Amino acid sequence: MDIKIRAVHKHYGSFHALRGIDLDIESGELLALLGPSGSGKTTLLRAIAGLEPLDAGQVLFGDIDATSLTVQDRKVGFVFQQYALFKHMTVFDNVAFGLTVRPKHERPSTSEIAKRVGDLLELVQLGGLEKRYPAQLSGGQKQRVALARALAIEPRVLLLDEPFGALDAKVRKDLRRWLRKLHRETGYTTIFVTHDQEEALELADRVVVMSRGRIEQVGSTDQVYDYPQTPFVFDFLGSPNVLPAVVRDGHVYLDGATAPLDSYSGPLLGPVDLYARPDDFRVVHSDPAGLAGTVVETQRTGVLIRLTITLAAGGHGIEIEIPNPDPEMQVWGAGDTISVRPAHFSVFAVGTPANGTASQAPAATTPGLGTSHTVVESRSRGR
Amino acid sequence: MSATATLPARRPTKRAIPGLGPTLGFSLFYLGLIVLIPLAGVFFKASGLGVSGIWHVITSERVLAALRLSFGAALIAALINVVFGSIVAWVFVRYDFVGKRLFDAFIDLPFALPTAVAGIALTALYSPNGWIGSLVEPLGIKIAYTPLGVIVAMTFIGLPFIVRTVEPVLREVDRDLEEAAATLGAWRWQTVVRVIAPAVFPSVVTGFALAFARAVGEYGSVIFIAGNFPLVSEIAPLLIIIKLEEFDYQGATAVAATMLVISFVLLLIVNLLQAWVRKRS
Numbered sequence: 330m331d332i333k334i335r336a337v338h339k340h341y342g343s344f345h346a347l348r349g350i351d352l353d354i355e356s357g358e359l360l361a362l363l364g365p366s367g368s369g370k371t372t373l374l375r376a377i378a379g380l381e382p383l384d385a386g387q388v389l390f391g392d393i394d395a396t397s398l399t400v401q402d403r404k405v406g407f408v409f410q411q412y413a414l415f416k417h418m419t420v421f422d423n424v425a426f427g428l429t430v431r432p433k434h435e436r437p438s439t440s441e442i443a444k445r446v447g448d449l450l451e452l453v454q455l456g457g458l459e460k461r462y463p464a465q466l467s468g469g470q471k472q473r474v475a476l477a478r479a480l481a482i483e484p485r486v487l488l489l490d491e492p493f494g495a496l497d498a499k500v501r502k503d504l505r506r507w508l509r510k511l512h513r514e515t516g517y518t519t520i521f522v523t524h525d526q527e528e529a530l531e532l533a534d535r536v537v538v539m540s541r542g543r544i545e546q547v548g549s550t551d552q553v554y555d556y557p558q559t560p561f562v563f564d565f566l567g568s569p570n571v572l573p574a575v576v577r578d579g580h581v582y583l584d585g586a587t588a589p590l591d592s593y594s595g596p597l598l599g600p601v602d603l604y605a606r607p608d609d610f611r612v613v614h615s616d617p618a619g620l621a622g623t624v625v626e627t628q629r630t631g632v633l634i635r636l637t638i639t640l641a642a643g644g645h646g647i648e649i650e651i652p653n654p655d656p657e658m659q660v661w662g663a664g665d666t667i668s669v670r671p672a673h674f675s676v677f678a679v680g681t682p683a684n685g686t687a688s689q690a691p692a693a694t695t696p697g698l699g700t701s702h703t704v705v706e707s708r709s710r711g712r
Numbered sequence: 713m714s715a716t717a718t719l720p721a722r723r724p725t726k727r728a729i730p731g732l733g734p735t736l737g738f739s740l741f742y743l744g745l746i747v748l749i750p751l752a753g754v755f756f757k758a759s760g761l762g763v764s765g766i767w768h769v770i771t772s773e774r775v776l777a778a779l780r781l782s783f784g785a786a787l788i789a790a791l792i793n794v795v796f797g798s799i800v801a802w803v804f805v806r807y808d809f810v811g812k813r814l815f816d817a818f819i820d821l822p823f824a825l826p827t828a829v830a831g832i833a834l835t836a837l838y839s840p841n842g843w844i845g846s847l848v849e850p851l852g853i854k855i856a857y858t859p860l861g862v863i864v865a866m867t868f869i870g871l872p873f874i875v876r877t878v879e880p881v882l883r884e885v886d887r888d889l890e891e892a893a894a895t896l897g898a899w900r901w902q903t904v905v906r907v908i909a910p911a912v913f914p915s916v917v918t919g920f921a922l923a924f925a926r927a928v929g930e931y932g933s934v935i936f937i938a939g940n941f942p943l944v945s946e947i948a949p950l951l952i953i954i955k956l957e958e959f960d961y962q963g964a965t966a967v968a969a970t971m972l973v974i975s976f977v978l979l980l981i982v983n984l985l986q987a988w989v990r991k992r993s
Contacts, residue, residue, distance in 0.1 A: 380891055400894040407895040413888035417910040427896035430906070482896055 330391050330485040330518055331356040332377065337386030339372055339542075346372045348542040350386070354486075354520065359512050361533035362522045365565070369542040370522045374488050377520065378405045390485050406479030406487040406517070410494050412471045414463040420474050421446055421459040427482035449477040452511070469500040476508075480515070489521035493528065505532050526566045530554060538562045560604060560677045567606045570647040572620075574603040574676060581676060585642025588617035590670065600679050605671035607635065610649035612659075612669055619670035622647075624661050629653065636661055638669065751972060758965035769966040774942050775951060778967075781859055782948040783974060786927035789866035793923050794916055797874025804875070805882045819876070822869045827932025834865055835936045857939025862947060865933045870923030877919035878912055885911045914989045921982040928975055 332354040339347040347369045354360055362370040375381040377388055379400040388395045395403055415423050422429075424446045428437055437445065450456050453473040463471055472492065479487060492508070493501040509532055512519055523529050529536050530550045538545040538553060538561070546558045557563035573584040576597050580589035583603065590603075613619045625646070626637040634653035639646050649669055661667065758766055769775060804816060822830065838845045838855040845856055855861050885908055893903040931949045938945040948971055955964035 378895055380895070400891075401897050401899060403895075404897070405895055407892065409888045409892055411886070411888060413886060413892040415889065415892075415907055415910075426893070426898070426906075430893075430896065430898040430902045478892075478896065 332486060332518065332520075333387075333389040334373075334377070335387040335389070337373070337376060337388065338384045339369075339376060339381060340384055346542050347376065350542075350544060352537060352544065352547065354518060356518055357516045358518055359509070359532065359534045360520045361529035361536045362520065362539060363524070363526060363529040363536050363565070364539035364545075365524055367541070368539040370524075370537075370539045371490055372542075373539070374490055374520060374522050377486070378407050378488050379403045380407070404482060404485050406476075406482060406484030408472075408475045408479050408487070408489045408492055410491040412463075412475040412495075414471055414474055414478075416463050418462075419459060420450070420455065420461050420463070420466070423463070423474055424449055424477045424481050426478060445481060446477075449481055452480070452515075453477045454507075467500075468496050469504055472496065472504065476511075480517070484517065487517045487519040489519065491523060492521055493523075493525075501528075508532065530566075538565060540565075555673075557604075557675060560602070563604045563675060563677075568648075569604040569606050570610075570649075572603045572605070572645065572647070572671075573643065573679075574601050575599065576601050576676065583618070583620055583670075585620055585640065586618050590618045590674075593676070595676070597676060597678060601676040602679050603671070603674050603676050605674040607648050607650040608633070609671050609673040610647075610651070610669045611672050612651060612667060614668060616668060616670055619668050621666065621668045624663055624665045624667055626663060627661050634661070636667070638667060754965050754968050754972060758962060758969040761962045761966055765962070766966045766969070769963050770970045774946070775948075775967055775970075777943045778946050778948040778951040779970065779974070781862060781945065782928055782971070783978075785859060785862040785866055785947075786924050786930075789863050789870055789927045790920050790924035792863070792867050793870045793874045794920050797871055797919065797923075798878050798912070798916060800871070801875045801878040801882055804879055819872050821872075823872050827869070827930065828936070830868060831865065831933035831936030834861075834868060834933065838864060838937060856937050857941070857945060859938075859945055861937040861939065862934055862945060865937050866927035866930055869930055869933055870927050873922035873926060874916070874919035877915045877922065881912050881915035882908075914986055917982060917986050917989065921979060924982075925975065925979060928971070 332352075334350055334352040334354075337347050337350040338345075350369075350373060362373060364370045372381055376383055377395075379388075379395065379398065383396065386396075390403070415426065418426070425442050428442050428445065431437075436442075446459070447456070450459060453476055455470060455473055455477070458466070458470070463474070466474065476489075493504055496504065505528065521532070533550060535547065535549055536553045537547050540561050546553055546562045548556070553562060554566055557566060563569050574590070575582045575584065576593050576595075576599060579592055579594065581591050581593045581601070581603070582589050620640050620642065622638040622640040624636050625639055628635045628637075630650065632653065633650040635648055635650050637646060637648050647669075761769065770779075800819070804812070835856055836842050838861060840846060840849050840854065840856070842856070845854075848855065853860075855864060889907050889911070890903050893907045898906065929949065931947075931953075934947055935950050938947060938950075940946050940950055948967060952964045952967050955961075955967065
């Protein structure tokens, strides 16, 4: 079932939790709502389920206006963060609940229910645990019971609120992979909420990045990671270095460099902020477009080595990650001089708050920063 | 053999939490001193009558009527409180309203009020010329000086037991559970019956047992409103007092011992019921 969300607004008292959300979700899609706490992602999920009444806007399930349907009639499968299993019921009764509460003429027969529940428990790999109570299950098992319970009603859409939030790292990894497989097999339109960018990128087909009640960017995992449209998205999907740079004569120059880094055709002119992730940097030798600096600290992070560098020009500190061992077999130590240049980067107007509203609307929500809030997207691929 | 010689002299304790011996010993001693010995005294005194003597006392029409009233009215009062006390607890947990704290404090008043005060207040209200009593009298209903009055007094003193035992448990029932039930298609009443009620049921049973026990033992507030007509509105504790005043000590203890046995059996049943409920969840 495809879902359309139109101009949805939600207030909690004076707090504007959703500020005009428009979103189209395709049938069978696995979509992540990604954002920090307070970004409105869970509110949006609950709004789709009908658990939060809306102040304005519409939610459409296919051609049906869901806004006029009650929670009970929406037929959404909702998996709660803390699972919300019924403690006094067995696993079987939990999964069967959605079927047994149906009015008599719609309710499947007892044997049909038993078969459906059995099939679902096989699907979530919990066959044989029908008689257990939730207290006798591990976190991962509870999660899967909650999922089976949600699937039992053959929902129009499956909604998961921080599905792996309460699990430890190892279980989380396994469940992620398993959920992806389950989605492939069942084909339910699935929306999940997460604050973990890695989880969103690994699991979803498309990612919706949210901040302060607005959608910052919607795109495939590749699009949002490689072409972040706003400093916020860039900041949230990784911890970028922000370097001062200048746009002139159709080129981008790093402050302190003598040659242009790349050509530039966007609308910005003059000083800009240049965003680049630690792994976007390359070590160079006497490149006039690059920047010289001194290594302050080195730290091994698995296959990469992270170098903390103080730049000669301006004294900025940046962090870069390079393969270890360095292809040039150089072993870096504190005090070494080094020259680097970003291979991939984005430029944004100076002072656009990375953790704020990168607002396209003229109504600036963070007065006092003085600079333009107009965000211009330009992701240049160097080399 | 030589290896055993090197074992430490001190015997390793089997349990991780130490102190079972002294604490269990103290508990039993305390229970014996405060509860069991005085109760044993009741049986000892009553035994002076002999089995047939006790049987004669407790099967007398007046004693049977008193016992029936005490336990019957207590049962009805506790059941009334189960229904309305649970609703009060629900309101306190789920809704915010002006004066909530004040109401909250009022709930505990029956705990603290001297029972005679409660009795006098209730009698003034429910007697045929009281505010409520005068309202229902034209309908042919008499509350004060009838078994109905006994039930009213017992309901009054039992309310906080239900509210205070159900309230914290109800607070623990997550909103999530209700929302989960709703997304699965359950309507409000289905959620209440199938999700919320089972979760709070053990605490309701506890509250019922406490309210019932208190009502059986209640004396002060009941005797004012009951009117104390033998065979009609005379409660067993009052009958014990009457027998004592007539210097019929053995008769009094015979009735007391009977009450004790019945109460104990009923509370035991409630406890077993609770253990059974708890095992299921």
